[in-house]
Amino acid sequence: MLILLRGFENILTFVKIVRDPAEIPLDGPRPRALVPTMGFLHEGHIELIRRAVAGSAETVVSIFVNPLQFGAGEDYDTYPRDLERDAALAEEAGADWIFHPDPERMYPPGYATSVRVAGPLTERWEGERRPGHFDGVATVVTKLFGLVRPDRAYFGEKDYQQLQVVRRFTEDLNLGVEIVPVPTIREPDGLARSSRNVYLTPELRPRANVLYRALRAVREAAAGGASPEQARVMGEKVLAEVPEFEPEYLAVVHPETLEPLQEWVPGARGIVAGRFPAVRLIDNMEVWIP
Amino acid sequence: MLILLRGFENILTFVKIVRDPAEIPLDGPRPRALVPTMGFLHEGHIELIRRAVAGSAETVVSIFVNPLQFGAGEDYDTYPRDLERDAALAEEAGADWIFHPDPERMYPPGYATSVRVAGPLTERWEGERRPGHFDGVATVVTKLFGLVRPDRAYFGEKDYQQLQVVRRFTEDLNLGVEIVPVPTIREPDGLARSSRNVYLTPELRPRANVLYRALRAVREAAAGGASPEQARVMGEKVLAEVPEFEPEYLAVVHPETLEPLQEWVPGARGIVAGRFPAVRLIDNMEVWIP
Numbered sequence: 033m034l035i036l037l038r039g040f041e042n043i044l045t046f047v048k049i050v051r052d053p054a055e056i057p058l059d060g061p062r063p064r065a066l067v068p069t070m071g072f073l074h075e076g077h078i079e080l081i082r083r084a085v086a087g088s089a090e091t092v093v094s095i096f097v098n099p100l101q102f103g104a105g106e107d108y109d110t111y112p113r114d115l116e117r118d119a120a121l122a123e124e125a126g127a128d129w130i131f132h133p134d135p136e137r138m139y140p141p142g143y144a145t146s147v148r149v150a151g152p153l154t155e156r157w158e159g160e161r162r163p164g165h166f167d168g169v170a171t172v173v174t175k176l177f178g179l180v181r182p183d184r185a186y187f188g189e190k191d192y193q194q195l196q197v198v199r200r201f202t203e204d205l206n207l208g209v210e211i212v213p214v215p216t217i218r219e220p221d222g223l224a225r226s227s228r229n230v231y232l233t234p235e236l237r238p239r240a241n242v243l244y245r246a247l248r249a250v251r252e253a254a255a256g257g258a259s260p261e262q263a264r265v266m267g268e269k270v271l272a273e274v275p276e277f278e279p280e281y282l283a284v285v286h287p288e289t290l291e292p293l294q295e296w297v298p299g300a301r302g303i304v305a306g307r308f309p310a311v312r313l314i315d316n317m318e319v320w321i322p
Numbered sequence: 323m324l325i326l327l328r329g330f331e332n333i334l335t336f337v338k339i340v341r342d343p344a345e346i347p348l349d350g351p352r353p354r355a356l357v358p359t360m361g362f363l364h365e366g367h368i369e370l371i372r373r374a375v376a377g378s379a380e381t382v383v384s385i386f387v388n389p390l391q392f393g394a395g396e397d398y399d400t401y402p403r404d405l406e407r408d409a410a411l412a413e414e415a416g417a418d419w420i421f422h423p424d425p426e427r428m429y430p431p432g433y434a435t436s437v438r439v440a441g442p443l444t445e446r447w448e449g450e451r452r453p454g455h456f457d458g459v460a461t462v463v464t465k466l467f468g469l470v471r472p473d474r475a476y477f478g479e480k481d482y483q484q485l486q487v488v489r490r491f492t493e494d495l496n497l498g499v500e501i502v503p504v505p506t507i508r509e510p511d512g513l514a515r516s517s518r519n520v521y522l523t524p525e526l527r528p529r530a531n532v533l534y535r536a537l538r539a540v541r542e543a544a545a546g547g548a549s550p551e552q553a554r555v556m557g558e559k560v561l562a563e564v565p566e567f568e569p570e571y572l573a574v575v576h577p578e579t580l581e582p583l584q585e586w587v588p589g590a591r592g593i594v595a596g597r598f599p600a601v602r603l604i605d606n607m608e609v610w611i612p
Binding site: 144204205 | 373423433434435436437438439440441443460461463464468469471490491494496497498514565
């Protein structure tokens with residue numbers, strides 16, 4: 033166990049950082065909450081931590097950039113990292129300790145196991161564009177649950193398909209952890225908070241809320257009586273207004289199975305993804321409230 | 323929860339049988355031991371239960387014929403089952419309660435998750451002949467660990483490759499369960515105890531110890547200075563003496579990786595499998611003790 037000591041706005045902050053899985057304390061106060069993150073914390077993560085702290089006797093934040101969930105050619109090596117800042121922010125939000133393992137401790141030589149959710153939930157959308165991504169997520173979250181033994185875990189709705197995948201394997205494997213979803217935190221112009229937003233250039237940043245605006249257009253069309261497909265087309269029109277954005281998908285889907293909808297169902301979700309040349313962004317929104 | 327009441331050799335036996343995963347008691351005495359079985363208990367299982375009882379405050383026996391680990395054309399439907407007898411035997415051996423879920427409760431509609439150990443450990447031998455078998459084992463054992471929350475679990479060395487697979491994913495996924503191996507129990511003529519031995523006809527039964535005799539021949543050749551390959555050939559000669567037996571493999575392997583050996587290592591294992599027309603048998607033995 034390591035004590036990180038630093039100055040932060042003239043206040044000395046102390047936060048326990050556990051690096052060795054063997055040193056994780058298992059007999060702390062209950063319920064224990066886990067907030068799994070890849071670090072470079074933003075307001076979305078802080079909201080997860082605040083909710084966890086409000087509802088639990090102990091809150092653990094894990095910070096681990098999981099190599100298993102990055103594909104070849106993705107940004108594992110360059111994914112933004114700043115442990116010192118993250119530790120201060122997590123503590124400020126009320127976290128009791130941080131779990132920050134080395135990749136070599138999580139995946140030692142001889143490591144051979146993966147957790148996989150099969151079927152349409154992982155074959156479409158992000159699963160189609162990022163082969164192996166959800167296997168990596170399912171595997172590392174299963175490991176984190178085994179190591180930290182939380183009673184509940186907090187996930188942002190920003191990564192909506194991931195949230196449904198986590199719910200699926202947690203129930204299927206009887207892991208005994210309650211999955212708590214937390215709504216997406218947005219910038220004032222609607223851009224969903226994401227660690228990857230730092231990649232946006234000042235020129236692109238004002239246009240990056242096009243995903244949000246497209247989802248709003250879908251929701252407004254739905255409220256006005258459009259079918260799911262008609263509403264989707266209204267969203268596509270908004271996306272087309274920003275030529276720098278290369279859309280990958282915009283769909284209206286079932287909130288649990290993520291299958292495209294022909295008819296509205298309660299909780300129907302709009303999901304969208306695409307690229308500005310330098311950064312891939314995703315977003316989602318509940319688009320039909322009966 | 324269901325109380326099974328029956329007469330057994332003039333003694334009334336009571337043993338709790340939990341069928342609903344939601345009714346598993348989690349706050350019993352610790353350490354808790356789990357003995358995962360597919361039922362139709364024989365002396366090998368009883369030995370597992372006895373060892374678990376001797377070393378633990380509470381012993382749970384699971385009885386579940388797991389459809390996921392049977393391939394197409396295998397004997398899932400006809401696998402022998404006798405819950406009443408199993409319950410009496412488990413109780414007699416000291417089990418505190420039995421977990422006996424319905425397949426529909428373990429794999430409800432929408433179920434989509436599997437645990438997989440990749441690489442040579444699962445590609446060879448049983449993994450090659452029974453595609454998906456080890457995925458099914460890894461998945462159900464992960465589920466049983468999640469449901470029963472044991473501190474340790476007992477597995478027979480009879481299914482040696484399975485034992486190594488269980489060790490692998492239990493460590494890889496940080497499931498926090500100690501895996502305790504238990505030596506194979508044999509009939510007086512050396513035949514390893516197996517629930518599938520009931521398929522042996524009276525004519526075949528006396529020849530069914532050919533797997534054991536072949537492994538003994540490997541061990542004796544090793545003790546006499548033979549190389550792993552020379553020792554293996556001595557075992558093959560024994561197998562060839564029984565024309566009704568169709569060998570699938572006989573190999574001398576590393577005790578953890580199950581890769582074929584060119585040179586002896588401590589714990590080197592002989593493994594053998596094959597078919598009498600009506601029944602497939604496997605066996606294994608430590609063949610080199612330095």
